[in-house]
Amino acid sequence: MNIEQHQTHELKRTMKSRHLFMISLGGVIGTGFFLGSGYTINEAGPIGAIIAYLVGGFIMYLTMLCLGELSVAMPVSGSFQTYTTKFIGPATGFAIGWLYWLGWAVTVALEFLAAGQLMQRWFPDSPIWMWCALFASLLFLLNALSAKAFGEAEFWFSSIKVVAIIMFIILGGAAMFGLIDMKDGQEAPFFSNFFSEGLFPNGITALLITMITVNFSFQGTELIGIAAGESENPEKTIPRSIKQTVWRTLVFFVLSVAIVAAMIPMEKAGVVESPFVVVLDSIGVPYAADIMNFIILTALLSVGNSGLYAATRMLYSLSKEGMASKKLGEVNHRGVPMNALLLTLGIALLSLLSSVVAAETVFVWLLSVAGLGAQVGWIAITASQLAFRRKYIRQGGRVEDLKFKTPLYPFLPGLALTLNSVVLISLAFDAEQRMALYCGIPFMLACYAIYHFRIKKNQKLDIQEQEVQLNSDKKMVI
Secondary structure, eight states: OOOHHHTTTTTOOOOOOOHHHHHHHHSSHHHHTTTHHHHHHHHHHHHHHHHHHHHHHHHHHHHHEEEEHHHSSSTTTHHHHHHHHHHHHHHHHHHHHHHHHHHHHHHHHHHHHHHHHHHTOOOOOOOHHHHHHHHHHHHHHEEEEEHHHHHHHHHHHHHHHHHHHHHHHHHHHHHHHHHOOOOGGOOOTHHHHHEEEEESSHHHHHHHHHHHHHHHHTTTTHHHHHHHHBBSOOOHHHHHEEEEEHHHHHHHHHHHHHHHHHHHHHHTTTHHHHHHHHHHHHOTTTTTHHHHHHHHHHHHHHHHHHHHHHHHHHHHHHHHHTTTGGGGGGGOOOOHHHHHHHHHHHHHHHHHHHHSSTTTTHHHHHHHHHHHHHHHHHHHHHHHHHHHHHHHHTTOOOOOOOSOOOTTHHHHHHHHHHHHHHHHGGGOOOOOTTTHHHHHHHHHHHHHIIIIIIIIIHHHHHHHHHHHHHHHHHHHHH
């Protein structure tokens, strides 16, 4: 097999730094932010909401530092699934890979459904399934063309969101301080809404519960690691993308939430469709609701696009590790694992069907598993970094030779692992989030059982076949 033929069966390194940065933003800035921030303010209060987003951002920062060291040292498309398999254990890597894949596949379905519902604002008589089919076809084409086509589409999807957030911060900030007139002669609020109900109006418990929700809203930044296997120059692009993603995401989130909290009294923040619409409307921006509807639609398609990519690459990685069918690891001449893409989209559409047929059972269970997948992924990232560094040093590696290092080892990675574990455990104390544990734990246990009773046996047979083939080749040479 010549070099050109071999390359058709591998992923292609075509994505640039700007693609990586926007892919991670695409996964994190979604409806949870545009719609869920009002709920956070209503529950935790203005100051509490800002604290919750700062804490969530801090946990994200620590986790991304760990991911940076791993993905620069080993830029593979499987990212933390591969690291978990290598440094913690193959059974754990198998369980986490399948949980994360299913989580994103279900999330993609949810984005299709929500996008279809948004389109009914402009086309009230149109069926939701038609829009779901249209958006599914669009995202399939973007992912099927090439990794570069996907990255370019995600760059523009995310750019719309980023520009919208920057404009919101500028307009909202100006109205907050009275630099521009508000509609109906309303006075500029300044910081009056921040302290009108006290520091923590619903107590510390409400703040802790909202921290769980907020922490989930930061998830998606780990897509940088999954895209690392297809980036042009991972040693330079990954650290740059991680730094840009962390500080820009944190600034966008905290400033936007602060402005929403200043402009809307907390008792009204949780009962409106989108607090961003209310703020823009109070400033007198024409067609505020339609503008926000378009931005949220873009956010949904962006998250769906990133999710389809992430799930496909995770399935590809599982195949390469011998943890899924070999056919799912096949790559076409454009560098796209087409079988993995088709299966992921198929499962997304099936889970979308369950939102109609078994909405109160199967669909709720799937959504719960989806929420758990990314959190377990973050725990795997931090645990893998600790194990990687320990093994690296034990084998004679020098820390100064690492191109990207997590500072203050083992304190910061240990803190990241602890905080992520606390978030996972705290799900048990939130009635709405508890379902994630009820569904996720049995799923993980089932994955462990499947690995030990089936995958492990198949991997041993594959190794034996390879050894027989190798010995046969040696005899032929002799």
